[in-house]
Amino acid sequence: MPLYKRKPFPLAEKPTDLKPNELVFRVRFTNEIFRDYGDYVKQINLYRQRIWMCKLTGKSNLTYEEALVSEKAAGKEAQRFPKELMAPVLRDVQFSMLSLKDLANTIAIKLQGCLSEGSELYGTMNSCVYPCKIVRVLENEKPLYEVAWQDKYDKVRENTLLKEEDLIVKKLPCSKGALKLFIRESTYHSIPWVLHDKLAKDHGIPTHPPEELKGRFSLQDGLVVTNRKRKKSGDRKNDAEVDKDEFLDPKRKNTGREQHKGFTNEEIFENGTSETLPIKYPIDDLLVQPSDSDIQLTERSPLRWDFNVPMHCVGDLLMVWDFCISFGRLLQLSPFSLEDFENAVCHKESNVVLIVESHAALLRLLIKDNGEYFTAIQKKKRKSKITLITWTEYLCDFLEMTGIAELSAHISTIKRGHYGLLDVHVKLAILRELVAQALESDLFKEKLDEDMDKRQALAAARRDEALEEGRKRREEKERLKIQSTGKDAMNGHGNSVDPLNVKKNVDAPKKGSDDSESELEDVTFKNAKKQKINEKDAAEYMDDSPKKSANKDEMEESPEKCKDHQRAAHKMRKNEIKETIENRSKEQRKEYLDREIEKTIIRTNPLGKDRxxxxxxxxxxxxRIFVESSDSMRWGYYYTKDELDALLGSLNVKGVRERALKKQLENFYGKISLEIQKRSKEAALRVAMEEAVLRRSTRVRAPPRDNPALAFLKYINKWKEE
Incomplete structure (x- = not known):
């Protein structure tokens, strides 16, 4: 088990009154079970900190899982220890007062000359050396060793008695590293090293401390513990006067200080003096203590909570809207604002265009996928076209197909044409299920694979741009260095240097580099041309291969060909990107690549977490910047640039989470500010237009002003294919 502050860490006990169908939170690598999500997260965050130590190897600064992996690997290595050497090694380990290094060295020296039963070595007979194995050791004044010869070419098969001087010991049967691992795994106490009780009994090794150690150690519950007498503060000695026997393990002298290091800023008193411990930041946010430097942190603005949908539905609202916006081209659904979507979901009319088009787009995707839903509507002989009148029929077919009781209970209401009267949480639950089915469709997976390939190609192109820029900087640096060397030579620096020769030497590399670069460009152009032709053929083969293949099984029988096609397509896409940006400037190329990478959305990731x-x-x-509570039950948001700046100023970089969050906010600051500025301009323009209408002459009848809350009623799906 990994060590925490050099001590075993007790795992959380499993609840005793668990019900068979009760939902719990389980830690994957420890199998701990928690009912409360907060306790689960707290334990997980503790395991993720680099404060753990591998018990067998002594490696520190590990996470809990990394320490487990290290212990597992070390345990396998320790199990390879020769069995015939276990008993003699364990006898030397039991109650030894040496350090691990000294103990391993002592045992290694002893093993070098160890002549025990089962040891394989060499023996001399008739002035010849043969491999042999010790079968029995005869204890006399000078021990004799009965050996069995192992040379298959030797005709002598019977055992022979040899003296110690007739035996030649092989090299050390195990490494010192393996010996240290075996010692660590076999003991539960260091200095003195104490074996596990069962292991000691299996090899007949005494488990009680020897007489010379009984004053220092005692047995409690079958375990050896150190006898320590606590001294009064007046009787304390200086560090130089402390007896060696008082602290048997020198590492334990600073145990208290090590426990507090990096976690508190309190003063620890030792030897009558106080000392403030330095803290290495960042640390866990909850462990950050207030200090004078935190005065510069600004006060965070209060969150806004004015959602139209119920608080527990905000997460579903954001998820459905983000999916529709991110994959609008796939769904053939033109974008709409979150505000319009929220108002449309809360509207009581049934045939709101935005809601109808959202449902119809998701249903059309499931129909094109030719999956379970397509089979269901085929059985009912539905037409493939979904209209403003028939969309509820297709939606009811979908709810019947899913078989979810909570949603199927509203089929009759939808069939009667009263979809708008459903509760908001029911509407969002239906949309959430539609999105879940769309995510499982083959069409969506193909689109995702395509976006991932495009993103990888763009990232590779951007990486090549960076490498090329670095190469140019190095060449420029070398060129300036050569020029400066030539100038120094022409000015008389150096001994007997001919300026003409220097001039020639300066020009020669440049000429050679120009020639080599021109030749390289010619070769590159030819290779690129050949590569383009091959990739074109590969692309044509990829387009024609589905037509030529009889079924999907034939495609699956040649995965290597599929990989070759994927690589060819990746290269072709990468070359197309390079051709697109070839004639652009450095800034334009960078802007183009960043913009295209941003367009290929794989998923929306959170910015981070606060303390x-x-x-x-x-x-x-x-x-807006949305804030989700730790239990996902409450949502809020920041709306203005002042609130964004206040949030940035309130984050304490001493904490791990807030440091990462602040870095992400700074990366997105320009984009968020631009969106806020754009929204402010639109609002100001709208107000100006309304004021202009009010200033009109009373002789001209002004048209009625539009209500911004009803803007969603004017939505038109411009991407819909008729």
Whole structure:
């Protein structure tokens, strides 16, 4: 088990009154079970800190899981220890007062000349050396060894008695590293090293401390513990006067200080003096103590909570909206704002265009996928086209197919044409299930694979740009260095240097480099041309291969060909990107690559978490920063640039989570500020237009002003294919 502060860490006990169907939280690598999510997260975060030590190897600064892996590997190595050497080694280990290094060296020297039963070595007979194995040791004044010869070419098969001087010992049967691992695994106490009780009994080794150690150690519950007398503060000695026997393990002298290092800023008193321990930041946010440097932190603005949907539905609202916006081209659904989507979900009318188009887009995707839903509507002989009138029929077919009781209970209401009267949480639950089914479709997976390949190609192109830029900087640096060397030579620096020769030497590398670069460009152009032709053929083969193949099984029989096609397509896409940005400037190329990478959305990741484990989200096409509570039950958001600046100023970089969150916010600061500025301009323009209408002459009848809350009623799906 990994060590925490050099001591075993007790695992959480399993609840005794668990019900068979009760939902719990389980830690994967320790099998600990928690009912409360907060306790589970606290334990997981403790395991993720680099404060653990491998018990067998002594490696520190590990996470709990890394320490487990290290112990498992070391345990396998320790099990390879020769069995015939276990008993003599364990006898030397039991109650030894040496350090691990000295103990391993002592045993290694002893093993070098160890002549025990089962040892394989060499013996001399008739002035010849043969491999042999010790079968029995006869204890006399000078011990004799009965050996069995192992040379298959030797005709002598019977055992022979040999003296010690007739035996030649092989090299050390195990490494010192393996010996240290075996010692660590076999003991539960160091200095003195004490074997596990069962292991000692199996090899007949005494488990009680010897007479000379009984004053220092005693047995409690079958375990050896150190007898320590606590001294009064007035009787303390200086460090130089402390007896060696008082502290048997010198590492334990600073145990208290090591326990506090990096976690507190309190003063520890030792030998009558006080000392403030330095803290190595960042540390866990909850362990950060207030200090004078925290005065510069600003006060965080209060969150806004004014959602139209119930608080527990905000997560589903954001998830469905983000999916529709991110994969609108696949769904053939033109983008819409989160505010419009929220108002449309809360609207009581049934045939709101935005809601109808959202459902229809998801249902059309499931129909095109030719999956379970396509089979269900085929049985009912539905037409493939979903209209404003028939969309509820397709939705009811979907709810019947899923078989979810909570959703199927509302089929009759939808069939009667009263979809708008459903509760908001029911509407969002239906949309959430539609999105879940869409995520499992083959069409979505193909689109995701395509986006991932495109993103990888763009990232590779950007990486090549960086490498090329670095190469140019190095060449420029070398060129300037050569020029400076030539100038120094022409000015008389150096001994007997001919300026003409220096000039020639300066020009020669440049000429050679130009020639080599031109030749390299010619070769590169030819290779690229050949590669382009091959990739074109590969692309044509990829386009024609599904037509030529009889079924999917034939495609699956040649995975290597599929990988070759994927590599060819990746190279072709990468070359297309390079051709696109070839004639652009450095800034334009960088801007193009960043913009295209941003377009290929794989998933939306959170910005990070604060000290209280609240999660921060930023979505495209919305300028707000959403904040999700640690239990995912409450949501809020920041709306203005002042609130964003206050949030940035309130994050304490001494904590691990808030440091990472601040870094991400700084990376997205320009984008978020631009979205906020864009929204502010639109609002100002809208207000100006309304004021202009009000200033009109009373003789001209002004048209009625539009209500911004009803803007979603004007939604038109411009990406829908008729």
């Amino acid at each position: 209280d484990y609240n999660t921060y989200w930023f979505f495209r096409r919305d300028a």
